[in-house]
Amino acid sequence: MDHTGATRPTSHLGAPLVELESVNKHFGDLHVLRDIDLTVRQGEVLVVIGPSGSGKSTLCRAINRLETVDDGTIRIDGQPLPAEGRELAKLRADVGMVFQSFNLFAHKTVLDNVTLGPRKVRRLSKADAEAEALELLDRVGVKNQAAKLPAQLSGGQQQRVAIARSLAMHPKVMLFDEPTSALDPEMINEVLDVMVGLAHDGMTMIVVTHEMGFARKAADRVVFMADGMIVEQATPEEFFTNPRSDRAKDFLSKIL
Ligand code: ADP
Numbered sequence: 001m002d003h004t005g006a007t008r009p010t011s012h013l014g015a016p017l018v019e020l021e022s023v024n025k026h027f028g029d030l031h032v033l034r035d036i037d038l039t040v041r042q043g044e045v046l047v048v049i050g051p052s053g054s055g056k057s058t059l060c061r062a063i064n065r066l067e068t069v070d071d072g073t074i075r076i077d078g079q080p081l082p083a084e085g086r087e088l089a090k091l092r093a094d095v096g097m098v099f100q101s102f103n104l105f106a107h108k109t110v111l112d113n114v115t116l117g118p119r120k121v122r123r124l125s126k127a128d129a130e131a132e133a134l135e136l137l138d139r140v141g142v143k144n145q146a147a148k149l150p151a152q153l154s155g156g157q158q159q160r161v162a163i164a165r166s167l168a169m170h171p172k173v174m175l176f177d178e179p180t181s182a183l184d185p186e187m188i189n190e191v192l193d194v195m196v197g198l199a200h201d202g203m204t205m206i207v208v209t210h211e212m213g214f215a216r217k218a219a220d221r222v223v224f225m226a227d228g229m230i231v232e233q234a235t236p237e238e239f240f241t242n243p244r245s246d247r248a249k250d251f252l253s254k255i256l
Pocket residue numbers: 027030032050051052053054055056057058059
């Protein structure tokens with residue numbers, strides 16, 4: 001799988017899939033999301049970058065309804081986020097999430113980690129869930145680790161299992177919150193390669209990352225956040241070579 005240097009035509013973008021309108025969120029006195037308007041279209045890969053504390057994780061958690069918001073609306077595939085119950089479980093299946101820490105079930109095998117959700121939520125039989133899980137584990141390059149426990153795998157392998165586990169729910173959109181920042185440097189690319197592959201296969205993705213190589217290879221759009229606001233957005237090419245705001249220039253000078 002070599003996607004190096006591939007460019008992405010924008011004609012692959014479909015209908016709006018994730019829509020945020022005037023979304024606000026406070027933690028006490030702290031205004032963490034300020035009037036966020038954002039639309040992500042089907043097949044789009046959006047990279048979110050910005051300084052620590054700018055609200056990137058809160059944004060992801062709000063989209064996945066792990067956090068409530070104070071006002072504004074968030075819609076997934078046209079449907080407003082449900083508050084609770086069965087509808088919320090369905091939403092969680094539609095919106096996959098991969099965290100910085102791999103969050104695998106420590107006492108379950110890799111295979112069980114991937115089959116658990118599909119058996120419970122999608123009501124697949126054990127055999128069907130396992131067949132599909134093995135295909136997904138193969139796709140992320142860890143099929144031969146299926147019988148092991150997470151602790152027996154490297155960080156990069158665990159994160160790839162976490163991606164397979166999310167994919168097993170057949171999400172409409174995948175959220176990645178700094179998926180490689182807890183990894184040793186030599187394992188970063190094996191995870192990014194899987195994500196680039198997903199992007200090229202047409203998955204809609206919102207990716208919080210400071211990995212510029214990934215953004216350049218896979219992103220349709222870069223959103224720069226600071227102080228809970230979307231300060232600037234552009235194509236990766238435009239953003240990295242010609243940032244407009246002082247906040248973005250300052251931020252890029254520190255990480256590039
Ligand atoms: P980022 O992911 O960009 O680093 P976060 O979304 O994690 O930013 O956090 C934005 C701000 O909200 C930070 O100041 C953080 O300390 C604060 N924050 C995040 N989660 C909570 C919480 N559960 N309670 C209180 N403050 C929080």
